[in-house]
Amino acid sequence: MKRISVAAVILALIATPVLAQGRRGGGGQDKAADTKPKVDEKAYKAALERIPEPKEKYDPWGITKPAEPAKKPK
Template identity: 70%
Template sequence: MKTITIAAFILALLAVPAHAQGRRQQGGAEETRAKQQDTKPKVDEKAYKAALERIPEPKEKYDPWGVARPAEPAKKTR
């Protein structure tokens, strides 16, 4: 009987953190979502497009694998 009581107590202690993770706050969740949406900065499409136009075009194309492989293929020697 003592062993069963100890086992039940240990299982109860292990279940407490799992139970706490499943709890949610009551109310207020809708209010916080509305506040988060209001605090986001508004995107100005005209300013965004103007900023993209100010980015200069690169003179040579970017090669992400340029470091991993040589620029020219190796010539075959016989």
Template identity: 90%
Template structure:
């Protein structure tokens, strides 16, 4: 009887440990300070930077490396 109570106590302790770890919150508001130090985004400068990016002359093919160049020219 004493042995089964010990096993039951160990099983309950093993089950309860992850539950307690998930419920803990640490830091006490450390995320608020990090959000304040983040630089502000200037929408005008962002749009101006996007306008300075040149348009590509050829369309980019991400799978072009995997297939040979002759395969695109051959009709099926």
């Protein structure tokens, strides 16, 4: 009797993820897609053009390396 109950518990644990994958509720996804704001391409490009260009090129490693390479003594 103990073997049968253990086998039933194991089968129930295996079947639970299978049942969760089989349920498809597509109704909630359509509502979420409608509430997203629409992207205005012209406004996006205009906003990018208003960003000023930097005068100097940004060097992310500038702090870690010296400005001029060290010269080797001969």
